Amino acid sequence: MRLGILEMVGLGATLIFAIPVGVFGLTLLGDGRTVFGGAMLLLAVLMVALPKFLTMPQDIPSLAAEKVIGGVAKEPDEEE
Secondary structure: OOOOHHHHHHHHHHHHHHHHHHHHHHHHHHOOOHHHHHHHHHHHHHHHHHHHHOOOHHHHHHHHHHHHHHHHOOOOOOOO
């Protein structure tokens, strides 16, 4: 899976917020507060993972363009 420039910038911005939440969760787990620490770790993982699997409103124009381009310009078969 290759990331484009904008996807890398978005991932970096997400990590700026997710890493401190994850470290906070690890600190809480180390202090013995397992439920809240585990919830913070889960939140940090979801902050990074959900944007890859959910379709956001700003993604709809690019998805539509990919379908139009894919329908117009099909890749040639090896037989041709």
